[in-house]
Amino acid sequence: MDTVGTFEMAVVMSQHCLFTAIHKHYTLDDWKLFATKHPECLQHVAVSSGSGQNDLEKMSSILEAVPQVKFICLDVANGYSEHFVEFVKLVRARFPEHTIMAGNVVTGEMVEELILSGADIIKVGIGPGSVCTTRTKTGVGYPQLSAVIECADSAHGLKGHIISDGGCTCPGDVAKAFGAGADFVMLGGMFSGHTECAGEVIERNGQKLKLFYGMSSDTAMKKHVGGVAEYRASEGKTVEVPYKGDVENTILDILGGLRSTCTYVGAARLKELSRRATFIRVTQQHNTLFS
Amino acid sequence: MPHIDNDLKLDFKDVLLRPKRSTLKSRSEVDLTRSFSFRNSKQMYTGIPIIAANMDTVGTFEMAKVLCKFSLFTAVHKHYSLEQWKEFATQNPDCLEHLAASSGTGSSDFEQLEQILEAIPQVNYICLDVANGYSEHFVEFVKDVRKRFPQHTIMAGNVVTGEMVEELILSGADVIKVGIGPGKLVHSHAPSVASTCGAPFKSFLVTFLLGSVCTTRKKTGVGYPQLSAVMECADAAHGLKGHIISDGGCSCPGDVAKAFGAGADFVMLGGMLAGHTESGGEFIERDGNKYKLFYGMSSEMAMKKYAGGVAEYRASEGKTVEVPFKGDVEHTIRDILGGIRSTCTYVGAAKLRELSRRTTFIRVTQQVNPIFSAES
Numbered sequence: 001m002d003t004v005g006t007f008e009m010a011v012v013m014s015q016h017c018l019f020t021a022i023h024k025h026y027t028l029d030d031w032k033l034f035a036t037k038h039p040e041c042l043q044h045v046a047v048s049s050g051s052g053q054n055d056l057e058k059m060s061s062i063l064e065a066v067p068q069v070k071f072i073c074l075d076v077a078n079g080y081s082e083h084f085v086e087f088v089k090l091v092r093a094r095f096p097e098h099t100i101m102a103g104n105v106v107t108g109e110m111v112e113e114l115i116l117s118g119a120d121i122i123k124v125g126i127g128p129g130s131v132c133t134t135r136t137k138t139g140v141g142y143p144q145l146s147a148v149i150e151c152a153d154s155a156h157g158l159k160g161h162i163i164s165d166g167g168c169t170c171p172g173d174v175a176k177a178f179g180a181g182a183d184f185v186m187l188g189g190m191f192s193g194h195t196e197c198a199g200e201v202i203e204r205n206g207q208k209l210k211l212f213y214g215m216s217s218d219t220a221m222k223k224h225v226g227g228v229a230e231y232r233a234s235e236g237k238t239v240e241v242p243y244k245g246d247v248e249n250t251i252l253d254i255l256g257g258l259r260s261t262c263t264y265v266g267a268a269r270l271k272e273l274s275r276r277a278t279f280i281r282v283t284q285q286h287n288t289l290f291s
Numbered sequence: 292m293p294h295i296d297n298d299l300k301l302d303f304k305d306v307l308l309r310p311k312r313s314t315l316k317s318r319s320e321v322d323l324t325r326s327f328s329f330r331n332s333k334q335m336y337t338g339i340p341i342i343a344a345n346m347d348t349v350g351t352f353e354m355a356k357v358l359c360k361f362s363l364f365t366a367v368h369k370h371y372s373l374e375q376w377k378e379f380a381t382q383n384p385d386c387l388e389h390l391a392a393s394s395g396t397g398s399s400d401f402e403q404l405e406q407i408l409e410a411i412p413q414v415n416y417i418c419l420d421v422a423n424g425y426s427e428h429f430v431e432f433v434k435d436v437r438k439r440f441p442q443h444t445i446m447a448g449n450v451v452t453g454e455m456v457e458e459l460i461l462s463g464a465d466v467i468k469v470g471i472g473p474g475k476l477v478h479s480h481a482p483s484v485a486s487t488c489g490a491p492f493k494s495f496l497v498t499f500l501l502g503s504v505c506t507t508r509k510k511t512g513v514g515y516p517q518l519s520a521v522m523e524c525a526d527a528a529h530g531l532k533g534h535i536i537s538d539g540g541c542s543c544p545g546d547v548a549k550a551f552g553a554g555a556d557f558v559m560l561g562g563m564l565a566g567h568t569e570s571g572g573e574f575i576e577r578d579g580n581k582y583k584l585f586y587g588m589s590s591e592m593a594m595k596k597y598a599g600g601v602a603e604y605r606a607s608e609g610k611t612v613e614v615p616f617k618g619d620v621e622h623t624i625r626d627i628l629g630g631i632r633s634t635c636t637y638v639g640a641a642k643l644r645e646l647s648r649r650t651t652f653i654r655v656t657q658q659v660n661p662i663f664s665a666e667s
Contacts, residue, residue, distance in 0.1 A: 078637050080310045080311060080313045080639065081314070081316060081636065082313065082314045105310070106309075110310075126310060126637075128660055129660060130660045135658055136543040136658070136659060137543065137629075137633060138548055138631070138634040138637060139307060139545030139548040139549040140633075140634055140637040140638070141308070143653070143656065167660060229319070231629060231632060232319075232632065233625070233628075233629030233632075235630075235633065237663065239663040
C-alpha cells in the first residue's frame with residue numbers, strides 16, 4: 001500500500017529481518033537512489049506490480065536496474081481471473097529466478113492454480129483488511145482464518161507457500177495467522193500511522209493523525225489514476241489514524257507478542273507454531289470491562 | 292400448537308459470496324441488464340432490475356426521472372394525485388415503461404389506480420402492497436385486479452414463504468414481493484388497510500429477533516430472515532415461471548449482490564435510496580449537518596400524514612429517522628451498480644443473469660474488519 005510499503009518502512013523493517021512489499025508507485029529513479037543508499041535492505045523487499053502493461057514494464061526496468069531485488073509481488077483485487085493466471089505465467093517466463101508472490105485468492109483450488117502457473121507464494125485474503133470495503137460493496141469474501149487454514153494446506157501440498165494478507169488487528173491475530181499455517185503474514189493497518197508511513201502528520205484539536213486508505217479507495221484512485229471510473233465503485237475507505245510514532249516500537253510489540261504465543265504453546269521456533277496450534281472457538285475475545 | 296422451526300434461516304449479514312474462477316478482465320465487461328417474460332401478463336421487461344420502493348420518501352417522480360436514465364425501476368408511491376401523474380407522464384414519456392403505480396387493497400386506492408392506468412396507458416406495472424400478504428382478502432384482491440387488468444404486470448406482496456408465493460402467482464400476480472420486516476423502517480403497510488387486521492393469518496412465523504430497527508419484528512415478532520426467504524421464494528416462483536422481488540434488508544451494495552445471488556429477479560431498495568436530493572421528506576439542517584426525514588409507511592408520521600393518525604386498535608409499525616443528506620442519487624446508483632459489477636467479476640458472471648448460478652454462500656461470523664468502521 002502506498003502509505004505503508006514505503007522505503008522508509010523498509011529500512012526499519014529490514015533491521016529486524018522483516019520484509020517489505022514496496023508499493024508500485026515509486027519511479028525507477030527512486031528505486032536506484034534507494035538501492036545505492038540502502039543496499040543492505042534489498043534482500044528484504046519486493047517490487048510490486050498490478051497486471052497492467054505499464055506496471056509490468058516499470059517493474060522490469062526496476063528489476064534490471066537493481067538486480068539484488070529477488071522478489072516480485074503481483075497484486076490484483078481478484079486473483080480468480082484467467083487474465084491474472086496468464087499474467088503470472090508471463091512474469092514467470094520472463095523472470096525465471098525471481099520469487100513471485102501473487103494474489104489475492106481465498107480458496108485452495110486457486111492457490112494450486114497460481115502455484116502451478118509459476119507463483120511461489122500466494123497472497124490469501126479477500127476483503128478482511130481494515131480499509132477494505134469489498135465485502136460491503138460486493139458481498140464477496142471469505143473468513144480469513146478458514147481461508148488461511150485451507151489455502152496453507154493446498155499450498156504446502158505442492159511445496160508452495162502462502163501469505164495471510166489482511167484482517168490482523170493486533171499481535172494476537174498475527175500469531176493466529178501463523179498458527180493457522182500462514183508462512184508469511186502481511187500487515188497494512190497495523191503498520192499505518194507511523195513516522196515511516198507516507199503522508200504528513202495532521203494536527204487537529206491537539207491530536208496527531210495520519211491518513212490511511214485502501215488502494216481502491218477514492219483517495220487512492222484520485223491520486224494514482226485520476227478518479228473512480230464510471231463503471232466501478234470505490235472498494236476502500238479513507239481514515240485518519242492516530243499517529244503512533246516510530247514503527248520500531250510497534251514491531252517490537254508484535255514480535256514480543258509472537259514470542260509469548262510461542263512460549264504459551266511450547267513452540268521453540270515459529271516453524272513449530274502451527275504444529276502446536278489448537279484453536280478453541282470462543283464467543284468473546286477479551287474482557288470488555290475497560291475497553 | 293406452538294411449533295419451533297429449527298431449520299437455520301439466514302440473513303444477508305450471515306454470509307459472503309465465495310469467489311470463483313473468472314474469465315472476465317474488467318468490471319466494465321459485466322452486463323447488468325436482464326430480460327424477463329412475465330407469467331400472467333405475458334409482457335416483456337428489459338432493464339437493470341433494481342426498484343426504488345413505493346414509500347413516499349423514496350418512490351418519487353424525481354427519483355424515477357434519474358433511475359430511468361440508468362434503466363432502473365421505480366415503484367411510485369400511491370399518494371400522487373391523478374393530476375400529478377398526468378403532468379409527469381406528459382413531461383417524461385420515456386420514463387413510463389420503468390414505473391409501477393402502487394395501490395393497497397382499499398377501494399379508494401383501487402379507484403385511483405384505475406384512473407391512473409386509464410389516463411396513462413403506457414404504465415404497464417401495478418404494485419399491490421400490503422403488510423400482510425397472507426390474508427385471504429389480499430388473495431381475492433389480486434384476483435380482482437388481474438381480471439380488471441389482464442395485460443398489466445402485477446407485483447404483489449409482501450410474503451416470505453414458498454407456498455404463499457405460489458398462491459399469489461396462481462391468483463394472477465407476476466412478480467411477488469418478498470420480505471416481512473427486514474427493512475430499516477417497515478414500509479409496506481398501507482394506512483388505509485384496516486381489513487387485514489382481523490383476517491386470518493395463514494402462518495405465524497417464529498422468528499429470530501435480529502435487533503434491527505425494523506419495528507414489525509419488534510412489535511409483532513413476525514418476520515423471516517431475508518436471505519433464506521429469498522432463496523425459498525425464488526425457488527417456488529421460478530418453478531411456476533413467476534418472479535420475485537427481494538424487498539428490504541439491503542444496507543450496502545454487497546447485500547444487493549447477495550439478494551441477486553440468492554435468486555431474486557428484482558431487488559427493491561428503500562433506505563439505501565433515502566436521504567437524497569430526489570427523495571421526498573423534509574430537509575433539515577442542524578449544527579451544520581444536513582438531514583432528510585425518512586419514515587416507514589406505517590410509522591406514526593405516515594399515518595398522521597395520510598390517515599389522520601394511528602387508529603386505536605393498531606400500533607405504529609415503522610420508525611421515523613433523520614438520515615444524513617447524501618446528495619444526488621446518481622452517485623449512489625453508480626456505487627451500487629459498480630459494486631454488483633465487481634461481485635460478478637469475482638464469481639465469474641459475465642451477466643447478472645448468471646450471478647445466482649455462480650453463487651456459493653459461505654457462512655460467516657463477521658462481515659467486515661471493524662477496526663475503522665466508526666469512521667465510515
